[in-house]
Amino acid sequence: AQSVTQPDIHITVSEGASLELRCNYSYGATPYLFWYVQSPGQGLQLLLKYFSGDTLVQGIKGFEAEFKRSQSSFNLRKPSVHWSDAAEYFCAVGPPIQGAQKLVFGQGTRLTINP
Amino acid sequence: KAGVTQTPRYLIKTRGQQVTLSCSPISGHRSVSWYQQTPGQGLQFLFEYFSETQRNKGNFPGRFSGRQFSNSRSEMNVSTLELGDSALYLCASSLGVGSTDTQYFGPGTRLTVL
Numbered sequence: 001a002q003s004v005t006q007p008d009i010h011i012t013v014s015e016g017a018s019l020e021l022r023c024n025y026s027y028g029a030t031p032y033l034f035w036y037v038q039s040p041g042q043g044l045q046l047l048l049k050y051f052s053g054d055t056l057v058q059g060i061k062g063f064e065a066e067f068k069r070s071q072s073s074f075n076l077r078k079p080s081v082h083w084s085d086a087a088e089y090f091c092a093v094g095p096p097i098q099g100a101q102k103l104v105f106g107q108g109t110r111l112t113i114n115p
Numbered sequence: 116k117a118g119v120t121q122t123p124r125y126l127i128k129t130r131g132q133q134v135t136l137s138c139s140p141i142s143g144h145r146s147v148s149w150y151q152q153t154p155g156q157g158l159q160f161l162f163e164y165f166s167e168t169q170r171n172k173g174n175f176p177g178r179f180s181g182r183q184f185s186n187s188r189s190e191m192n193v194s195t196l197e198l199g200d201s202a203l204y205l206c207a208s209s210l211g212v213g214s215t216d217t218q219y220f221g222p223g224t225r226l227t228v229l
Contacts, residue, residue, distance in 0.1 A: 043220035
């Protein structure tokens with residue numbers, strides 16, 4: 001069965017520091033990959049997605065992610081975090097099959113920013 | 116363009132009652148999916164609707180049901196509520212059911228079962 005692992009439940013970084021959030025997946029084939037962000041009391045907002053092609057994808061708010069097939073990973077990065085980046089981040093996989101939209105999410109990583 | 120809207124935003128019910136949650140997708144979107152979010156289980160897929168037909172279903176008991184109307188609006192119903200049904204219920208809409216169709220999420224309905 002497909003699964004997504006986000007090893008870090010909670011990460012604290014200082015404002016202006018770089019950030020990397022880890023995501024590993026288990027899937028029979030190369031799935032479609034997503035990163036979503038959730039601010040308190042809000043729904044999920046899509047940061048970026050990977051379907052195929054260039055393994056380094058750019059997203060909104062200055063985020064990027066790199067797909068590494070050999071490591072079954074899709075880590076999210078940002079060179080310099082801002083206080084407004086404090087939120088919960090979810091990695092998700094989707095089946096690369098037409099007509100099947102179910103997303104499987106990781107448990108999430110809560111990001112705290114120190115001023 | 117307005118985003119996905121969910122009503123109500125908050126609900127308090129007691130065990131044994133039933134509840135209906137509503138989701139209005141982004142204009143032009145024809146697919147609606149529902150997810151349950153809890154601290155213990157995280158985000159779990161409930162079901163997906165397209166053109167008034169359920170296309171995919173997660174591993175939830177039959178107490179959880181849904182439907183979609185001709186205008187793509189969707190409702191989900193939970194009967195005989197249990198304490199464990201307390202959760203944030205998120206609705207997501209997309210243009211179609213293609214795997215590359217991005218899902219846009221609403222703010223959720225927070226259900227508390229007492």
